[in-house]
Amino acid sequence: MRRIMVANPKGGSGKSTLAVHLASWFARNDEIVYLGDLDRQQSTGHWLAGRSRHLAPIRHWEISNDELEAPPKDCTVAILDTPAGLHGKRLKLALNKMNKIVVPVSPSRFDMLASRDFFEELSETKAVRKDRVDIGIVGMRVDPRTHASRQLVEYLQQFDLPLVTCIRQSQRYVQAVETGVTLFDGNRIDPADQLHWKPLLDWLVRRR
Template sequence: MRKIMVANPKGGCGKSTVAVHLATWFARSDEVVYLGDLDRQQSSRRWLDGRPNSATTIRHWQTADEAFAPPPGDCNVAILDTPAGLHGKPLKALLREVDRVVVPVSPSRFDMLASQEFFAELAETKAVRKERVGIAIIGMRVDGRTQASKQLVEFLQQFDLPLLTCIRHAQRYVIAIDTGLTLFDSHAAPGADGEQWQPLLDWLVSRR
């Protein structure tokens, strides 16, 4: 079973957007996918409630009182959306349970500064140091060819964390999510936007 957590204590950086995209991408490959939502806002949960019956199946995974609960036995892929502000003991407890952590970061100076402590915390966590848990950083709402993405790469160098890919700002993300869908549900090829996700998807299915 793959257990993937999407996290960054900075609010609004794209955690739920990434979580639901990953869930739909795995569901498209006939995996039994469970989506858990530790956030009180329940954005991913609500998205799942609004998902059309005709779309690929993603199951809800009930997590107990904002804490981790093991995914059901038939689960192949568990995706966990997490709240803003996650740090300290709850973060450490989650890092003991998952295999991969995806961290969306927005290229603004404020967002990078807000994520700084989180990256330092990740780096000193035993599971990360021992490479039991893999960390992937993705730029969210950023064009990989811009100065902003270069600044993001430079910022991440101090933590020895590579920037895996950049997902551009596009209204299609907002529209799809409003309808319980994502880019990966579309019958039309996701095109250049799909290509931006590919390094992350390849990393998630790779052996480490």
Template structure:
């Protein structure tokens, strides 16, 4: 099981938009996904309640920062949406289980200062300090006509923080949230310009999840002399030495062939019709 948390102490930094879209991406690949909402505002939980039945299923999980516990067993991926002001024991508990933490930020001095405080605290935790939990920064709601993306990337670089991508300011994202949807719930041809913005995140996630070890399975002996289940590990898959983008594209094409997305699957809203 992988746990991906979205963290920034500053409210309004784009955490819920990022968390719901990460969950939507993983679900679009056919993975079993749970979206956990630690925020008292329960924005992600509201998004789930609006989600159409025709979209890939995403399970909900409600908790609060004081009672946060290990994610439920049996779920392949957990995405956590955390609140503004998240620090101390609550943040420590999330970092205890997280495999990756995404830090959304805007060019606002308040956002960047809050993000820096979060990064500084996160790096005091053993899993982050040892590299077992990866950190990545995402620029949110950036005006594409300005050089703000370059400035934010330079800021992240100065902190030694990988800068994954820039998500530009667009009404399409708020419209998606209002309908319980993500960009990944639409036919690719309809949302190609938006998907290009997310490629840095999806590639990072694909690389991260590719290193997850195979889960053990239960098998029984064939000689009939014992009824005790024997735990064996899945054989390691053959190593694919092709470049990651080629492998990702092939995987996406195979998924699309077996799970065709058409306008009849989802009532495509006017703002995404092209």
């Protein structure tokens, strides 16, 4: 089973947007997908409730406590969205149960600075030190051709973390969150968006 967590302690960095898109991409690829949310506000849970039953099914991974019980047995891909401010014991517990961590970062100075402590905490965690979990950074709302994306790559070098891809700013992502329909649910994804997602999707399906 693939276990993917989307995390960044800063609110509004694009965690839930990434989580729902990943869930729908795997669902369209015939995986049995469970989407869970460590956030007590259950934003992805609400998103799922508003999603049409005619779309590729994404199941709700119910998480009732901080122990993070395993997803149901039939699950092939578990995706965990997380709240702002996740750190310490709760972060460690979640890291121990995941294979891949996707961290969306926007190229603003504030976002980068806010992520610094998180990157440090991640790199000190046993699961990461023992190489049991892969961490990949995603530049969110970043055009890969711009100065901003180069700055992000330079910034990440000090943590030895890979920038897996950059995903551009687009109103389509805002609509996806509002309507329950992601860019992957339709039959025609814009080739530019497809190109942005491909390195992340390849990175996620790669065996470790």
